[in-house]
Amino acid sequence: MTTPCTNNRLHLFVDGELSATEGEAFRQHLTRCAECESGLRDLLQLELLAARALGGAAPVAEPVEVAEPVSAKVVPLRARLQKVYRTAVPLALAAGLAAVGVFRFQEPPQIPDAVWLASADSRTFEARLSHPKADRFLPYSPMRGTSHASEMLPLRPLAELEERHDFRGIAAAYALRGDWQQAEAFLGREPESADKANDQAVVALSRQRYEEALGLLTSALRQNPNHAQALWNRALVLRERDLLDRAAASFDTVASLGEEGWSAEARRMAAELRTQLAEERVRWRRQVTDAWLTLTGEAPWDAKQLAQRPVVARAALYEAVRTVTSKEGVEALFPLAKELDTLGGGSVLQDYVRQVATRDFAARAPLAQGYAGLLRERETKKDATALLESLRRSGERDIYFGALVHTGSAVVDGTALSALRGFAEGTPDPWLHLLAERESIRRELAAGHTALAEKQLMDAMLTCNGLGNIVPCMELN
Amino acid sequence: MANLFNRERRRFEAFIRQHRPSLLGLARRLSARSSLEAEDLVQEAFERAMQDFEALKDRTDAAAAAWLCTTMTNRFLDYCRRQRTESRGMPHLALVQEGVAQGEAQENWELVSTEEFQKAVERLKPHLRDAYRLHAEGKRYNAIAEHFNVPVGTVGSWLTLARRDLKDLLLPQVAVARERGATSS
Known part of the structure; x- marks a missing residue:
């Protein structure tokens, strides 16, 4: 009878010459047989000596694929990574370097750049992460969007990153693959810093949580005013909220930091936004001017038709009320006010028209004409000091309001700003409130209170958008 | 530091x-x-x-x-x-x-240098020495059997014999080395 101890079983086992079943039986036998265990110890010492002395490769049986248990799918990251980490030590490195990384106090292993999609030739999202490896400048190519999502995240380097508590690095790896949920979870474990706040803002931005994103970026910039990624991302948030002018200003700051690639891109973005804004302003003013001329001209107009473009009609209505020189002229505007109130709810515009119709046009008419001149000669930047002074002393506060908004006087003149705000607060018209707010914010900006101003602008823009498409929110820029 | x-x-x-x-x-x-x-x-x-x-x-x-x-x-x-x-x-x-x-095995083998091991291999019978070298180079039993044109089982026996002889050749030296160490200390 063949027992495990006979027939050179021990040698066959150590030489890998037993079948899987025989090998398994022998391993079980080993634990119960002192003689075999002792023989194994001796034999292994001899074979190790042989390997060292004769320098040959030890014979190895064909590797057996061991199916990963299903439970591996739910093993916590740490345990799973540890497993992968060990088994993935590449055989090719067996000459020595392989062991590097196995031990804590050794040179930390290089994390392969593939973790952060080193081979990518374009960015799939616009925002910038703080991790240097994830913040290489590449052309932005949104249409190639999800191609990286399927790119496998190598787990071994992730384990190493986790070991180093580089949660920001892990979050960046996930973010680059579009896994924002994982990215957010890992960022939660990162200690507070400007970088962390920036990366959290990128997550918020990806989820269209713009106000939260701006708050985080403000926090990042408070810690580091020249945080390139935070400045860049702030520009994106502001742009998403249609605050193109502020977005361009933030891109300008990024451009001034002189980063390779990013600087030129930021300059290009800023220029693009300014062009877009300038074009929209020109188009907007032409539309409003055309509608205003229609309302104040001799030719008949149709209120319903004009109200089909409520934003333009509303702006033109304010200008028309401010510039007509007779009670009849004002009353003729009533149908449009009614149409627009129907769209916006309430009766603010009808009330406004009724109230102006009661004014003394002997006193109002010259001021209305002066204001009309201001509108016509907008581009000539004619000195409006005298007109503003006359308006300030007159009781025609709505015209004074219009003139202050047009000339931007409230930005530099505190008294004018008070007057502007006073008038807005005295009316229930939300658009006038927003305009007064805008002038106030411009003053903050001029004083260098950028963060506060941008927060207020975001709030104003939110309020404006909440009004429905009845007021020109773009004018908040 | x-x-x-x-x-x-x-x-x-x-x-x-x-x-x-x-x-x-x-x-x-x-x-x-x-x-x-x-x-x-x-x-x-x-x-x-x-x-x-x-x-x-x-x-x-x-x-x-x-x-x-x-x-x-x-x-x-x-x-x-x-x-x-x-x-x-x-x-x-x-x-x-x-x-x-385990202590004994380790103590015995840690006194054997690679040079001594190489000399011991030289002293093996030719067929055992050659079979052992081939195995140490990474050859499987069947490849060695083919090389010598012998059954696979024979290769197993040869390797077992080679190892027994190596141990016999090396362990007396180990005993001598131990004695020498004890005398010198």
Whole structure:
């Protein structure tokens, strides 16, 4: 009878010459047989000596694929990574370097750049992460969007990153693959810093949580005013909220930091936004001017038709009320006010028209004409000091309001700003409130209170958008 | 302090570079056709070595290799015992790491240098020597059998005989070396 101890079983086992079943039986036998265990110890010492002395490769049986248990799918990251980490030590490195990384106090292993999609030739999202490896400048190519999502995240380097508590690095790896949920979870474990706040803002931005994103970026910039990624991302948030002018200003700051690639891109973005804004302003003013001329001209107009473009009609209505020189002229505007109130709810515009119709046009008419001149000669930047002074002393506060908004006087003149705000607060018209707010914010900006101003602008823009498409929110820029 | 740390680190890296390939070769043979990972065995041995490196770093290469071999063998036997208790549905018992005669095996072999081993191989009978060398180069039994045109079973016997002879040739030297060490100290 063949027992495990006979027939050179021990040698066959150590030489890998037993079948899987025989090998398994022998391993079980080993634990119960002192003689075999002792023989194994001796034999292994001899074979190790042989390997060292004769320098040959030890014979190895064909590797057996061991199916990963299903439970591996739910093993916590740490345990799973540890497993992968060990088994993935590449055989090719067996000459020595392989062991590097196995031990804590050794040179930390290089994390392969593939973790952060080193081979990518374009960015799939616009925002910038703080991790240097994830913040290489590449052309932005949104249409190639999800191609990286399927790119496998190598787990071994992730384990190493986790070991180093580089949660920001892990979050960046996930973010680059579009896994924002994982990215957010890992960022939660990162200690507070400007970088962390920036990366959290990128997550918020990806989820269209713009106000939260701006708050985080403000926090990042408070810690580091020249945080390139935070400045860049702030520009994106502001742009998403249609605050193109502020977005361009933030891109300008990024451009001034002189980063390779990013600087030129930021300059290009800023220029693009300014062009877009300038074009929209020109188009907007032409539309409003055309509608205003229609309302104040001799030719008949149709209120319903004009109200089909409520934003333009509303702006033109304010200008028309401010510039007509007779009670009849004002009353003729009533149908449009009614149409627009129907769209916006309430009766603010009808009330406004009724109230102006009661004014003394002997006193109002010259001021209305002066204001009309201001509108016509907008581009000539004619000195409006005298007109503003006359308006300030007159009781025609709505015209004074219009003139202050047009000339931007409230930005530099505190008294004018008070007057502007006073008038807005005295009316229930939300658009006038927003305009007064805008002038106030411009003053903050001029004083260098950028963060506060941008927060207020975001709030104003939110309020404006909440009004429905009845007021020109773009004018908040 | 940092320099000292770096020096130690470099020494340990060199230690790993020196011993890992042969140890890994052995580990692969032990883990062949099982779910055991050769790299796990080797890593655990080096983790122990790191803890004991203060004592290990000044020992001879042969002694360090013998120590690593013993440590890895212990890990392997632990694994076998664990497999056995698990396969029988028994609760995990405290694993007995100190096996039978492990100290003696290690002490015997850590005195043998690679030069002495090479000389001993030279003294083997030609067919045993050649078979053993071929095996040490990585040849499987069937390849060696083909080389000598003998049955595979014969190769197994030859290798067993070669190992027995090597042990006989080397262990008297070990006894002499031990005596010499005892006399000189």
